[in-house]
Amino acid sequence: MNKPKMVKKTIREINDRISKGQAVVLTAREMIDAVKSMGKVVAAREVDVVTTGTFSPMCSSGLLFNMGQPEPPLIKASKVWLNDVPAYGGLAAVDAFLGATEPSEDDPLNKVYPGRFNYGGGHVIEDLLKGEKVHLRALGYGTDCYPRRTMERDYALEDFRSAELLNPRNAYQNYNCAVNFSDKLIYTYMGPLKPRCANANYATSGALSPLFNDPFFRTIGLGTKIFLGGGIGWVIGAGTQHNPKPLRTERGLPLTPSGTLMVKGDLKGMQSRYLRGVSFLGYGCSLSVGIGVPIPILDEEMAWFTGVSDGDIMIPVVDYGHDYPNGVARNHGHVSYADLRSGAIRVGERETATVPLTSYTLSLEIAQTLKQWIESGTFTLGEAQEHIFSE
Amino acid sequence: MSKTKETLCLTFPPEVSGQPVVCNLVRINDLDFNILKARISPKQEGQMTLEIIGDRKQCRAGMRYLKELGVKITPVAQKIQRIEDSCVHCGLCTALCPTKALRMDLNSREVLFLREKCSACGLCTSLCPVRAMVLETENGIWEAIAEGA
Structure with a gap:
């Protein structure tokens, strides 16, 4: 691996060529024959x-989102659901993480074997991208700074303050x-x-x-x-x-x-x-x-x-x-x-x-x-x- | 004379489901047959997916015979549908398809759906990870996909 190389390019040089529209790009399939x-x-x-x-x-995938605060009073959302799929709320007040493999809360799982698992975190992500609204439900336990106990609202993707796919x-x-x-x-x-x-x-x-x-x-x-x-x-x-x-x-x-x-x-x-x-x-x-x-x-x-x-x-x-x-x-x-x-x-x-x-x-x-x-x-x-x- | 093959979905009313219908069907009309699926519900109604093979005239006579007995016939091709926009051609459905109606084309790497081979067993509808395979019943498409399809 450490033999001296006959060809040496830097990423900066390649980027210059890309910006000028001169870069030669092949798919990995095309590269097989090229080599x-x-x-x-x-x-x-x-x-x-x-x-x-x-x-x-790819099961280890999910969505890190910030839902924004509702009309006052504010909430520390400790339990969060999107379309009844539980998200993890153990972050700052209105941050949560939705995991791709989390099933809908009322899913029968494998009680009737083999279970079908019709809807889960991955489906919520797909629905948001299809332009559909998802129903968000959150519970707070109430603090001096975040007195609100419940929050319920429909969100389209653009309604989230941020929505980051984090896998x-x-x-x-x-x-x-x-x-x-x-x-x-x-x-x-x-x-x-x-x-x-x-x-x-x-x-x-x-x-x-x-x-x-x-x-x-x-x-x-x-x-x-x-x-x-x-x-x-x-x-x-x-x-x-x-x-x-x-x-x-x-x-x-x-x-x-x-x-x-x-x-x-x-x-x-x-x-x-x-x-x-x-x-x-x-x-x-x-x-x-x-x-x-x-x-x-x-x-x-x-x-x-x-x-x-x-x-x-x-x-x-x-x-x-x-x-x-x-x-x-x-x-x-x-x-x-x-x-x-x-x-x-x-x-x-x-x-x-x-x-x-x-x-x-x-x-x-x-x-x-x-x-x-x-x-x-x-x-x-x-x-x-x-x-x-x-x- | 060339043989034709018909795949039929049959629904037997309770009063018929105890009779040797298929036996008589093939004996009287000189047909070959292949039972792809059969079940009797708790209410004694029978359902069967049946392949009959014979010349065109015999097949038609056989179907007439079934209708006279009160057996309802639905052509199988209309039973399973693929929502083309939804299918990602992963190939998982080919794992359990018993008639190889779903199979991977080795060149295009797309999943072929050969309707004429489909026995409407329905395994693919619960197996397809993106729910692109749906079962159509008298009440419309089963499986919740209908909207947006």
């Missing part, structure tokens, strides 16, 4: 930015391919898994996925500007559960779920197409988040990394029937993302149908949209101010 045909050194000279994209359920863990670098070796159907956050390994469910957008294109976080850190939910967002650090030292392939790609991102962005600039409330049968609610990270091609090493193809990506096969719920750290070997895409993989003796969870078409659309933004000069790159440790 194959030109080689990494020429590709690094020719290409300035590679855009990535993913659209997948503690997004864009997982690699993820398990889930199978079920038990003899009964199970319902998981990876979808339904039929007994005796009859289907294998997998996530990530493969070669389009942001963190497969910069496996050591050379260009991604606090201050990286990204496509988030159809608007502008920012990487603000490593996500929760970030694993900086995973086992890797020769190419440097992690062999297990490893790196993660914490991101934020102004919800008021986002679009419901790229932030969708989702319901997983028997598991719960979540939010599908669209994220695209631009990777600056600073040198031939970054060209090489962004030339990653689906065949290079190795995904661990994990049993969710027994191993995962019992915390058994074991996998049943690895399969390539290209194999997963083909519709069937071999697990041990049997052929198993593969089922994706990540929308490839929307992932590609995000990479293409980000490419257009950069080509048109409206989106310049943010320079990471603090790097995320990964080796």
